[in-house]
Amino acid sequence: MTTTRTTRGPQARNRAVRRRRLLALAGVGAVVVMAVTVVAPVFHHAVQEVVLPLRHEDIIRQQAHDKRLDPALVAAVIYTESRFRDQTSHAGAKGLMQLTPSTAKFIEHLSGGSTFEISDLSTPQVNIAYGTYYLRYLLDRYGDNEALALAAYNGGEGNVDKWVDAARQEGKALSIDAIPFGETRAYVRAVQSAAAEYRTSYRSELGL
Numbered sequence: 001m002t003t004t005r006t007t008r009g010p011q012a013r014n015r016a017v018r019r020r021r022l023l024a025l026a027g028v029g030a031v032v033v034m035a036v037t038v039v040a041p042v043f044h045h046a047v048q049e050v051v052l053p054l055r056h057e058d059i060i061r062q063q064a065h066d067k068r069l070d071p072a073l074v075a076a077v078i079y080t081e082s083r084f085r086d087q088t089s090h091a092g093a094k095g096l097m098q099l100t101p102s103t104a105k106f107i108e109h110l111s112g113g114s115t116f117e118i119s120d121l122s123t124p125q126v127n128i129a130y131g132t133y134y135l136r137y138l139l140d141r142y143g144d145n146e147a148l149a150l151a152a153y154n155g156g157e158g159n160v161d162k163w164v165d166a167a168r169q170e171g172k173a174l175s176i177d178a179i180p181f182g183e184t185r186a187y188v189r190a191v192q193s194a195a196a197e198y199r200t201s202y203r204s205e206l207g208l
Contacts, residue, residue: 052197055084056096056124057205063128064206067136071206073146074132076194077153080187086122094121097131107133147176150191155184 054075064071078084081098093100099107101118107130108116120126138149141157152160159181160174167174179185199208 052079052194052201053084054198054202054205056128057202059125059128061207063132067132069132069136069139070195072195072198072202072208073191074128074135075198075202075206076191077131077135077150078128079194079198080191086124086127094118095127095131096124097127097134099127099130099134103134104130107137110137146192147188148174150188151176151179151184154187155179155181159184 057071057075060071060074060078063069064074078096081093082096084096086095088094089098091100094104099121101121104116104118104121108114111133116126121130135149135153138152138157139146142148142152142160148160148164151163163179164174167178172178176185176188179188198206202208
């Protein structure tokens with residue numbers, strides 16, 4: 001009995017090597033796709049937390065509901081004022097919503113409080129409660145005009161009153177562009193832009 005051996009030529013061997021390489025590449029590609037699917041959302045959330053952080057969302061939701069405020073606006077004010085860090089400014093404004101002691105005492109008087117201490121402003125619950133109370137007060141004072149309320153939060157009610165009166169004498173309504181203080185103009189725009197981002201990025205966290 002004679003056995004015939006078939007020897008594969010160089011072309012056949014090359015084809016086999018190419019198939020193995022393709023299979024290996026396909027396997028690597030599948031692993032990469034799976035890794036991206038798992039890691040991408042985590043990476044996106046981590047980047048979002050750095051670029052647009054959110055903390056104390058439970059307090060924000062509660063206080064926004066109690067004060068009839070948009071929680072995204074509250075988050076945006078905190079972000080613009082302090083980047084969600086408890087700190088004291090050169091002007092003496094304190095905490096997440098950067099309230100001065102005089103403003104905090106004014107809020108205590110309006111709200112009928114009697115046990116407030118300045119050190120309480122470092123507590124997120126107290127600071128956000130007072131800050132949202134003041135924001136609601138300003139919105140009521142300026143007929144729910146968000147731009148004017150934010151301008152007053154940053155530049156003071158006295159300045160905003162003067163700007164509004166000056167605009168009225170010219171037969172106009174005060175627009176953001178007409179705010180004389182560049183810092184206050186930038187502040188209003190920054191808060192409104194951040195609020196739009198919070199509405200998009202943190203809908204569930206803010207209860208929107």
